[in-house]
Amino acid sequence: MTNQLPIPATSEPFAAGREADVFLLDDGRVLRRYRTAADTAHEAEIMAYAASHGYPVPAVYAASGPDMVMERLHGPTMAEAALAGDLALEDGAVMLADLLRRLHELPPRGSGSRDTIVHLDLHPENVLITERGPVVIDWRNAGDGPGDLDTALSALIIAQVAIGSIEHPLGASIDAMLDRFLELAPGDPVRLLDDAAAYRRGQLTMSPDEIAMIGTAVARVRAGVR
Structure with missing residues (x-):
């Protein structure tokens, strides 16, 4: 090319x-x-x-x-740090919620816009733990939109790992991170959860088996909101 x-x-x-x-x-x-x-x-x-x-x-x-x-950034992903025992999953949830909050507090790009910057793929594999602190990577899906959609997508992706829909070494142990994240996450993680589910179903990187279990992951997120 x-x-x-x-x-x-x-x-x-x-x-x-x-x-x-x-x-x-x-x-x-x-x-x-x-x-x-x-x-x-x-x-x-x-x-x-x-x-x-x-x-x-x-x-x-x-x-x-x-x-x-x-x-080039030096340091493990949040997931790698958790697997190595260098980062407690609940501490990772605090960090993830804070990164989302800080992102959604940035000034909107459009004059008079009610939207914020959204990442739409912010999860433990897309945060690197570096000497200068956590750094967010992989901004392909990012744009302008409602912060609640961003929060719902992060929760949904973590839930997909927790229920075994997405295979990952953290597996069901990430349950603790999900529950803590839902306590601390900015905005309302369920207001646009159905929209987040539709977005995930439309992603070409999702396998048929992963898509088939999105409803179960949605139910897991809803169950974790108190």
């Missing part, structure tokens, strides 16, 4: 997600490349806006088509 940024010919991804691979460029930079056609310009714009208001995101150095060159 002509709009891809160059990487060393022998480079292999040092990290990979459901949609993208991450290549190490040097000690301070990484290149994340989506495997399908994508335009990272909007994502980079949202990240730059959040960063300009002091929100913890990786610095973006270049964005072109499916490629984005970003600051």
Whole structure:
């Protein structure tokens, strides 16, 4: 693809997600490349806006088509820190709720808009624990919208892991994180929960088995709200 940024010919991804691979460029930079056609310009714009208001995101150095060159961050994900015993799950819930709250308190981008910046995929795999504190990554789904939808999606994703719909090493142990998160999360985690469920069902990264269990995850979130 002509709009891809160059990487060393022998480079292999040092990290990979459901949609993208991450290549190490040097000690301070990484290149994340989506495997399908994508335009990272909007994502980079949202990240730059959040960063300009002091929100913890990786610095973006270049964005072109499916490629984005970003600051290399050192540290485990929140999930990895929890699995290693370096972060209690309930402490992770406090951190996650605080990150959402701070995000939703950013000034809206549109004049007179009632929407806020929403990440729409903020969960323990998308928070890195670095020397400067937690940093939020993977802003592909981010945009402008109601904060309650963002909160509902975080709760729903954690619930999917808790019920075994999404396979993850944390498994059912993440139940403790979900309940604590629902106590502390900003806004109303169930007001737009049905919209969050519809959003998840429409995501191409969801498998048929995962989609089939979204209703069960919704019920788990509702059961945790007191």
